[in-house]
Amino acid sequence: MKGKYGCGTQSIPKVISKASSSNAWRGITKIWNQFSTNVIWRIGNGEKISFWNDHWVLGIGSLNNFAISSIDGDRSDEKVAAYARAEGDWDWSKLNQILSKEIL
Structure with a gap:
């Protein structure tokens, strides 16, 4: 398009x-x-999608609205790949520190 x-x-x-x-x-x-507002992402390697600001989780919207603490300037630009391990699964130790259990 x-x-x-x-x-x-x-x-x-x-x-x-x-x-x-x-x-x-x-x-x-x-x-x-x-x-x-209903467009979502195909994640791929996660290096182009903003973890906090893009609408990439179906039915959730921006994860910035669900952060456990405020997201400062440096963290607001993090990509989805920052929360994945080299093996391709999620880095749960990082995710548990930033999002509630209901969202995870």
């Missing part, structure tokens, strides 16, 4: 309608706010 419609460099882009837009694109732009 970004390549075809030039929606910027954000992972989940902001979209706008132009006079030259197709009917389909104008329709997409009208419902984009509803649509984008």
Whole structure:
């Protein structure tokens, strides 16, 4: 979508309608706010997805809202990969310190 419609460099882009837009694109732009709130990630290696700010956990939204303590500037930029072990599973010792058991 970004390549075809030039929606910027954000992972989940902001979209706008132009006079030259197709009917389909104008329709997409009208419902984009509803649509984008339901977009979730495919994690892959986790190096591009913000652990705290991106909506990557289905039904949860931003994990920043569920942190046990406040997330300072350095930690707010952490990626999902920061909480995974080299073997590919979660680093539970880190996760237990930052999120409640209900979220985990």
